Amino acid sequence: MSDTRRQKREGRWLAVGLYGYLALVMFVPLVVIALWAFYDPAVGWYPPDIVPTSYSVEPWREVLADRGIIGSLVLSLIISTTVTFLTGALAFPTAWALAHFPFRIKRAVEVFVLAPMIVPGIVVAVSLGEIFFRLGLTQTVLGVILVQTVGTLPLMIRILTATLEGIPGELMLAARTLGASPRRALMRIALPMAWPGFLAGGLLSFISSFEDFEKTFMVGAPGVQPLSVRLWSYLGGEILIFPTAAVVTFILLAPTLIIFFIAERLMKENVLAAGMGKL
Amino acid sequence: MAGLSIRGLTKAFDQVRALDGVDLEVPDGQLVTLLGPSGCGKTTLLRSVAGITDPTEGGIWLGDRRIDGVPPERRNFGMVFQSYALFPHMSVFKNLAFGLEMRRLPRSEIRKRVAQALHLVDMEAMAGRLPRQLSGGQQQRVALARAIVIEPDVLLFDEPLSNLDAKLRDSLRDQLRALQRRLGVTSIYVTHDQVEAMALADEIVIMFSGEIVERGDPVSLYRRPIFRFTAEFLGRTNVIEARLDGDRCRLPWGDERSVENPGIDDPAGVAIRPEDIAISTANGSDPHGEIAERMFLGAGTNYVVDAGGVRVRVNVAGTQNDLIDIGTPVRLTPPKSLHLLRRGRHGSAEALA
Ligand SMILES: Nc1ncnc2c1ncn2[C@@H]1O[C@H](COP(=O)(O)OP(=O)(O)O)[C@@H](O)[C@H]1O
Ligand SMILES: [Mg+2]
Numbered sequence: 001m002s003d004t005r006r007q008k009r010e011g012r013w014l015a016v017g018l019y020g021y022l023a024l025v026m027f028v029p030l031v032v033i034a035l036w037a038f039y040d041p042a043v044g045w046y047p048p049d050i051v052p053t054s055y056s057v058e059p060w061r062e063v064l065a066d067r068g069i070i071g072s073l074v075l076s077l078i079i080s081t082t083v084t085f086l087t088g089a090l091a092f093p094t095a096w097a098l099a100h101f102p103f104r105i106k107r108a109v110e111v112f113v114l115a116p117m118i119v120p121g122i123v124v125a126v127s128l129g130e131i132f133f134r135l136g137l138t139q140t141v142l143g144v145i146l147v148q149t150v151g152t153l154p155l156m157i158r159i160l161t162a163t164l165e166g167i168p169g170e171l172m173l174a175a176r177t178l179g180a181s182p183r184r185a186l187m188r189i190a191l192p193m194a195w196p197g198f199l200a201g202g203l204l205s206f207i208s209s210f211e212d213f214e215k216t217f218m219v220g221a222p223g224v225q226p227l228s229v230r231l232w233s234y235l236g237g238e239i240l241i242f243p244t245a246a247v248v249t250f251i252l253l254a255p256t257l258i259i260f261f262i263a264e265r266l267m268k269e270n271v272l273a274a275g276m277g278k279l
Numbered sequence: 280m281a282g283l284s285i286r287g288l289t290k291a292f293d294q295v296r297a298l299d300g301v302d303l304e305v306p307d308g309q310l311v312t313l314l315g316p317s318g319c320g321k322t323t324l325l326r327s328v329a330g331i332t333d334p335t336e337g338g339i340w341l342g343d344r345r346i347d348g349v350p351p352e353r354r355n356f357g358m359v360f361q362s363y364a365l366f367p368h369m370s371v372f373k374n375l376a377f378g379l380e381m382r383r384l385p386r387s388e389i390r391k392r393v394a395q396a397l398h399l400v401d402m403e404a405m406a407g408r409l410p411r412q413l414s415g416g417q418q419q420r421v422a423l424a425r426a427i428v429i430e431p432d433v434l435l436f437d438e439p440l441s442n443l444d445a446k447l448r449d450s451l452r453d454q455l456r457a458l459q460r461r462l463g464v465t466s467i468y469v470t471h472d473q474v475e476a477m478a479l480a481d482e483i484v485i486m487f488s489g490e491i492v493e494r495g496d497p498v499s500l501y502r503r504p505i506f507r508f509t510a511e512f513l514g515r516t517n518v519i520e521a522r523l524d525g526d527r528c529r530l531p532w533g534d535e536r537s538v539e540n541p542g543i544d545d546p547a548g549v550a551i552r553p554e555d556i557a558i559s560t561a562n563g564s565d566p567h568g569e570i571a572e573r574m575f576l577g578a579g580t581n582y583v584v585d586a587g588g589v590r591v592r593v594n595v596a597g598t599q600n601d602l603i604d605i606g607t608p609v610r611l612t613p614p615k616s617l618h619l620l621r622r623g624r625h626g627s628a629e630a631l632a
Contacts, residue, residue, distance in 0.1 A: 168362065168364065170360050170362055170364040171364050171366060171367075173326075173329075173331045173351075173358075173360075173364070174358065174360060174364035174366075175366075175377070176330075176331055176350070176351040176352050177329050177330075177331065177351050177352075177354075177356060177357065177358040177426075178352075178377050178378035178381060178425070178429060179352045179353075179355075179378050179381030179382055179429065180352055180377075180381050181350075181352055184381065188377070189366060192368050193367070193368055195368075
């Protein structure tokens with residue numbers, strides 16, 4: 001009894017801590033960005049003013065005046081959705097194999113699989129850009145999708161491997177004794193049970209694809225310009241135009257926020273459904 | 280349906296031989312329990328029969344059809360796992376329907392058979408629940424229903440009741456036995472609980488360290504085991520080193536008894552079950568020993584008696600007897616004729632039971 005109460009209390013402190021951290025790393029920067037995005041360039045914003053003395057939508061008007069931006073947004077959504085599904089499809093078999101390798105081999109293979117995560121994106125972009133050029137994939141949507149997938153795969157594999165490792169092996173064996181071939185057991189048991197992994201990995205893949213600049217720019221530009229590439233051009237080349245940068249950040253952040261909102265709802269519903277049955 | 284034959288089954292893992300030349304016959308429609316301490320290879324044997332572990336050597340037959348090498352999905356064996364292994368993302372109904380869907384039965388047929396199976400285990404009301412919304416006993420019954428709904432040729436149970444508390448275990452055990460009798464499915468039931476083994480089995484097979492020690496129906500195996508290991512693992516027993524003289528033996532506290540199986544190789548001692556010894560206070564006559572320990576259990580009282588330098592366990596049934604105090608001199612009355620045990624290479628099971 002008192003144990004569960006203590007757990008509850010600890011849970012509350014954990015929640016406070018996590019939300020505090022979230023506020024610090026997401027909310028504070030957002031406020032600063034918001035202030036910059038809406039300040040009035042005609043009046044300016046100088047110390048010691050903590051907030052601007054006057055507001056306007058001038059920076060927004062400037063960015064959104066570009067007609068091509070809607071097209072870029074649509075292109076971005078298409079590319080990111082495709083990348084997300086492609087990543088999931090490619091990562092699942094790899095993760096499944098990885099989850100069932102003997103421990104030693106697994107660690108070794110994992111290092112290879114995860115290597116692209118530690119190499120800076122620009123290095124990957126430059127070397128792959130060269131290869132893609134030879135393959136005639138530069139300035140094609142397919143090329144952009146492929147190069148982004150290279151970037152999103154490692155994390156997806158990592159997350160899915162962890163999820164699949166958590167599935168008790170006996171479930172697959174039980175499915176086999178009930179008449180399922182290895183493939184059907186995989187599709188009916190492991191795949192649906194890996195759903196939280198797909199969700200988490202998919203969200204991160206979508207966001208990283210949506211925001212990717214280096215790889216997309218190297219392979220796609222100037223022919224293929226999804227939102228991230230187009231928006232970067234507003235940043236001002238050599239010097240940073242702060243208000244425009246703030247608007248760009250806002251636009252790039254939007255899908256992230258929307259997706260996290262959806263994800264939270266999905267997870268909550270799931271947890272709620274489980275919790276209600278327990279009563 | 281048909282009986283199951285296992286011949287020379289061996290399974291070597293990297294470090295251990297989990298099974299070492301196991302021969303086993305399960306006659307058609309009978310239930311055989313595999314009883315042995317943890318790690319003796321029971322699960323490995325069961326999984327080999329199910330087809331989810333590949334034996335290193337040996338063969339398995341169902342009737343006259345050889346089935347080792349047949350993948351598990353084509354064996355049509357139902358298995359109940361120790362962890363139940365219910366699919367957590369599927370409702371009870373879906374869990375049961377799974378095996379039937381794999382057999383591509385029409386929907387109406389699936390619905391009918393799932394309902395029947397749920398009825399058998401008294402779980403109709405729970406069809407829509409997810410496994411995590413069920414109690415342990417309910418999950419166990421769903422696991423059982425899922426194994427029988429496919430109308431298996433063989434049922435395999437891997438310690439299905441070991442995660443439940445004692446009361447529930449007893450009642451489920453009886454239900455399970457009744458169900459197995461009714462369906463008449465050839466079954467292997469693995470357990471390390473001797474009471475469960477005795478209550479369920481047509482035949483008990485005692486295992487130790489990847490090998491079969493001995494087998495028999497519960498009554499003869501309990502009363503006249505060959506090996507010391509069996510006597511000690513199947514219930515508790517006193518193994519008393521007695522001086523042998525032809526078909527007589529002399530017990531450490533001076534009494535003489537006849538031996539019903541004299542002349543066996545390598546005797547370890549005579550077996551006297553604690554419940555077969557009568558105990559009485561000496562009351563002035565020559566005592567055999569004195570009470571060293573007493574444990575009142577409600578349904579009976581267990582004593583340990585120090586007699587002629589050995590410790591003898593004595594269980595007195597019933598609640599109406601006068602309790603005897605520790606230190607009291609007592610006389611012991613074992614049965615008229617005693618059974619000799621062989622030492623065997625399994626040694627004593629005292630530490631394991
Ligand atoms: N997959 C495995 N790899 C290596 N050793 C195993 C494996 N499965 C079982 N063993 C070993 O085989 C022996 C028998 O195990 P098991 O059949 O599970 O015993 P039981 O079910 O009687 O407790 C044990 O020593 C165990 O450690
Ligand atoms: Mg086991």
